[in-house]
Amino acid sequence: MSKTTTEAxxxxxxxxxxxxxPFERLAAALEALARTEGAEAATAASRAARQVAEGMSGLAExxxxxxxxAAGTMRSGERQLEAAIRERPFLxxxxxxxxxxxxxxxxxR
Numbered sequence: 039m040s041k042t043t044t045e046a047x048x049x050x051x052x053x054x055x056x057x058x059x060p061f062e063r064l065a066a067a068l069e070a071l072a073r074t075e076g077a078e079a080a081t082a083a084s085r086a087a088r089q090v091a092e093g094m095s096g097l098a099e100x101x102x103x104x105x106x107x108a109a110g111t112m113r114s115g116e117r118q119l120e121a122a123i124r125e126r127p128f129l130x131x132x133x134x135x136x137x138x139x140x141x142x143x144x145x146x147r
Contacts, residue, residue, distance in 0.1 A: 123130040
C-alpha cells in the first residue's frame with residue numbers, strides 16, 4: 039500500500055491534543071513579560087543617561103578650570119624662557135644648535 043499526499047506521514051505531523059492552548063498562553067505571557075521588562079529597561083537607561091549627563095557637565099567645568107590653570111602656567115614658563123634667552127643669547131643659540139644636531143643624527147638612523 040502506498041501513502042497519498044493527504045495521509046499523515048507519522049507521529050511528528052500530528053499535533054498533540056491539548057498542548058496548543060497552553061503553549062499559546064505561555065507565548066502570550068512571555069510577550070507581555072518582554073514588553074514590561076523592555077519598558078523598565080528603557081526607564082533605567084534613561085535614568086542612567088541623565089546621571090551621566092549631569093556628571094559630564096561637572097567634569098566639563100573641572101576641565102575648563104584645569105585648562106585655565108595650564109594656560110596660565112604656560113604663559114609664565116614662556117616669559118621665563120624669553121627672559122633666559124635675553125640674558126644669555128649665545129647660550130640659547132648653542133643649545134638650539136646642539137638640539138638640531140642631535141635631532142638630525144636621530145632622524146638619519
